[in-house]
Amino acid sequence: MLKTLISIVGPTAIGKTKLAIAIAKHFKTDIISSDSRQFYKEMKIGTAVPSEEELSIVPHHFIQHKSIFDKYSVGDFERDALVKLEALFENHDIVVMVGGSGLYIDAVTLGLDDFPEVDPKFRKELNLQLAESGITSLQKQLEALDPEYYIKVDHMNPHRLIRALEICLATGKPYSSFLNRPKQERPFKTITVQMTADRPLIYERINNRVDGMIRDGLLEEARELYAHRSLNALQTVGYTELFHYFDGSCDLEFAISEIKKNTRRFAKRQLTWFKKNDNALKVDLNDNILQVITETQKRIQKCKND
Incomplete structure (x- = not known):
């Protein structure tokens, strides 16, 4: 049934x-x-x-x-x-x-969604950025690199911001471009x-x-x-x-x-x-x-x- x-x-x-x-x-x-x-x-x-x-x-x-x-x-x-x-x-x-x-x-x-493997250096650099410049810097960067996903993401969640940004930086493509595939x-x-x-x-x-x-x-x-x-x-x-x-x-x-x-x-x-x-x-x-x-x-x- x-x-x-x-x-x-x-x-x-x-x-x-x-x-x-x-x-x-x-x-x-x-x-x-x-x-x-x-x-x-x-x-x-x-x-x-x-x-x-x-x-x-x-x-x-x-x-x-x-x-x-x-x-x-x-x-x-x-x-x-x-x-x-x-x-x-x-x-x-x-x-x-x-x-x-x-x-x-x-x-x-x-x-x-299926995402490509990302060099750990990107996450390390973004975590350092978070520690030194705060979450606002991550928010502004993601808004510039992927405005479509920026509208949807929880702006107060650094883990989500960093995950999206590392994909953007490593691939040169918006994080949102990897979403909603079959x-x-x-x-x-x-x-x-x-x-x-x-x-x-x-x-x-x-x-x-x-x-x-x-x-x-x-x-x-x-x-x-x-x-x-x-x-x-x-x-x-x-x-x-x-x-x-x-x-x-x-x-x-x-x-x-x-x-x-x-x-x-x-x-x-x-x-x-x-x-x-x-x-x-x-x-x-x-x-x-x-x-x-x-x-x-x-x-x-x-x-x-x-």
Whole structure:
């Protein structure tokens, strides 16, 4: 029987977790998280990990299963997720995947792009540039060499910036030119449910979520991680801004405003990334969940009939 992966995507704070749980509960199946920020067990508040109550409703996978001290790439996730899906599909015809990390979602549903080998000297030089000139220099360089990918990439993630730049510098071609080439077909069908909303409402939800994170103890969580701030896993919105506060570079009010601003920018890039999927079932965050499930079932039946 045809196996189906329901991939629920959308910008941060739009309500993907609630919808994913409702759909997974309806189909009596499991959820795979494709949110790369939620992989790490030390980062709970700042990554909006589902609550214990939410996690207890249906089985979840790839939530806080790694440590910030572990090296875990998108390639590692692709491999692990495909193995997990193979196991889950033995007992389920449908599995739900949810998250806002576009690259990690595409790795599972489409497969990773094939990049040429790069001389390690390029990464070494770029890491030195990061240490000496800061992340802004990497951002400006990537914007000049590959404006197409610059629009999509997480500007606050030096690992992603350096990865793209080393390809640009080593090949003389834009990083984006290696993307979206034909890949190996997956042994399952993917139905994408894309959550949308008016941008002002998304931004309002983001601002409210950040305020909630602060009330829930994000400041204390970040302070405990401050000593390890150079780790790649911690180069993410919600933590780097507070690290600057701990450094004395800004006051707390400004740091919180920067978290909100950078999260809004991240959401904007997510919207751009997901916009490319013309076949997605687009639903508003205020749509009736039962109606969304009905429309999803219609898509599943259509896949079976095709």
